Amino acid sequence: MNPFELKSLTSSFINNEFCKSHSDAITVLNKYSKEEIASVSLANESEIELALSSSESAFQIMKNWSAGDCYSHLEKFISLIKEHRNTLVDIIVAEAGKPRSYAQVELERTIQTLTFAMEESRRSHGEVVNLDFANGTGKTGVVKRFAKGPVIGISPFNFPLNLSVHKIGPAFAVGAPIILKPSPYTPLSALYIAKLSALAGYPPGALNVVVANNELSEKLVRDSRTKVFSFTGSPVVGWALKDKAHKKKVVLELGGNAAVIVDEDANLEEACAIIANGAYLYAGQICISTQRIFVHKKREKEFTQMLVAKIQTLKVGDPNEMNVTVGPIIDAVHVKRIKEWVDEAIAMGAKCEVGGKVLDEQKSLYAPTLLSSVNKEMKVYAQEVFGPVATISSFSQFSEAINLVNDSDFGLQCGVFTNDFSHVKMAHEKIEVGGIIINNVPGFRMDHMPYGGVKDSGLGREGVRYAMEDFTEARLLVY
Template sequence: MTYSHLNGAYINHQWFNQNSNTISVKNKETGELLSEVSLLEKDQLDSAIDGSVSAFKEMRNWSAGKRYDMLEVLIQKFKAKKDEFATLISLEAGKPISYAKAEVARCLSTLEFAKEETRRICGEVVPMDFAAGAGKTAFTKRVAKGVLTCVSPFNFPLNLALHKIAPALAVGSSVVLKPSPYTPLSSLMFAELLNEVGYPEGALNVVVCDNDVAQMLVEDERAKVFSFTGSPQIGWMLKSLAGKKKVILELGGNAACLIDESADLEKAAKDLAVGCYLYSGQICISTQRIFVQQSVQKKFQDLLLKEIETIQCGSLSDESVIVGPLIDRVHFDRIDSWVKEAIEKGASVLVGAKAFDEKRNIYAPTLLTNVSKDAKVYQEEVFGPVALISTFDSIEEGFDLVNDSRFGLQCGFYTNNLSHFKKAHDTLDVGAIIMNGAPGFRIDSMPYGGVKDSGLGREGLKYCIFEITEPRLVIF
């Protein structure tokens, strides 16, 4: 199966595909070519930003009703192509088909939430009838800041792009999006839909380009918001170049999960076997560090290993598979080297630590123990099917272990102790705590984001809308 028509940037409802510099987008399982995509040059990127500025001038004046109606038409057109999108996501992202279908379902939720929020964007009445303001009334309305420039990652190639696009459409902003070079096709196909719906030229421009060209997305003063999802090294560097723009960063982490002696151990084991290895661990909130209270460590570890034995690895088209190919050979090799480093530093292998299918870049679900705190699999985001397990005595020690990280995105905590529950909310330095669930829980309306090196700002429709709009005050 090929997608050769998706072969360049999509700007102002036109394809830019005449440049000789290209990238090959491949089926991540078989290596089959899906499309050869022409890379954009600097002068062409300039036209993409210019087109989005023009679109914003039109869209900013749309009523909430029109924005609602346009999103409704977009949703219906997307629904008609949902199976096509699921297949494409599976192939270009190396995502098991069952999980690709789940992503498409989330895309629909994201768009639905955006549509609903168009009718709820509001300001506030500002108290002013006193002192020098006596006799005055004041209120605010929220207005769009302007053009959004965005960079999205490979692991949710459409839904994470929609977490930037959908709120923008809800408030009447236009978007210039740079998708991952591993997975540009889903976003390009989605951009075509906006043309069919009747959005103005430049409402969504999808640019596929080298990083030095993409730097214009951060630096160009015509854009008013820059949103990035990716690695902390790149994200914080780009923020330093953003000037006066509003910046939103979603940067991942090494998510931890606490299990105390009051927990439902069987539930925790079932949840975490999936939470550690779903989509080969290529999820920002995939469970990486598991901390278990010493008194229940042996029982829980045995339960978890039993659940890991049931994890299916293999072909993307198999509905039962949750561990498929990693996105690229370079990441397979990196993960393998990090696991070997941990073993050299004294870690013990409970399961895995080897290739499941090296030819297809499938790494076996891996669980390590006795991992040194200076090992990369402990300190960094593995973004692969690797987890580690260790113990703590007091709950305070457990909280300290979770917080002993430069990241702070989401944490899971299995407990039936109310005082531990309350203390966790006060103590854990993360963006969200999932009580009696794995860290990987997310619905698309909730405020999502982290602290420390995990990011800046929040996504989730209502919360992203707050980030990309500003209050305008009127006094009379």
């Protein structure tokens, strides 16, 4: 039985309780049926101040926690999330429009992310510095890491639970409170687990989930009481907020137009199946969805035919159906934008190999689309589509493929299908991204690995242990 009703998720969760409801509110819709799920009040200025002050108070408690305290609280938190996994999956499917099978994966990854945080909380990440020479003879240096202070996190709609705990877990593991602002499209997942954190015994202010307009959200970023700013979202918003974070430690994960290379010796059948899923799963609304495909010229025709055939088998529709891969776009405004970008590319000379149309405007469904004959002047190639659209181009030499990948403002992750180890090494040395995935799509991710990009794709790294380093500072003791 749930410890509280879903209908209670009508406001921000601050200081271990839901706030009063106000007239200014956002409506959370089922992204497929367009039915109202909830109406969530926007926080006012006094509630923003309460979030900041209670977070500061919680830090005075949590900074004194032992590693065992951090571990035991996370252990209880994880246990409660496991108990409510079915409800959380239902929320993700409804508010994010995520196919149910993929929502179940997100729930399991959420548990795994928090488990990594729990495990890392008991590991020492300090070091002993050898000073015993020259004027340091007889001295020992010990470095210990301490939480910087309260964290402000902003999470996106596409992984409303797992990307929230990618900020919550590392904060809790180092003994830091966090103020989380979820996407207005998908606030319910975060509000639900905020209540679970209180039931797990976290002090008031340890996890404040604030649903607020942009102006008041900026106050959280600007305020000197928060010491770390962790953002996942669009490059335009992320870089603008970085400038307002002043002296805070800033971590940005900003997405991109992820590329995959299909080398001459690649297993085409295997690559085709993996790329089709990597480009169109969850309607391409993933930061590392495959967007640009570069295939060796000798294999281009064969691969394109195979890929089109595979795309045509993808099920589009109701995310509640277990065999659906491509569900709804998050909002009608983005359906319109995707359509405009594809239409513009075709008008500029791109060829539509498959798709290229809205399937159901009312339910925000856009057909899985593959475009060829593209160039860098087209938005579908140069910018992040964040929709079920991929482009395909060819190359003659592997070095040329690398140059094509690098000719971008972004650099998050890249996939390379090859059996030539010299090309594996070349990719690692030359491709300007945060991660190179061999014989898989750029969308591969495990939640403990360092994850982040270069150029406009971001700053710093997520992945629990790496985030913990960003949330702490080193303090040296010499004796």
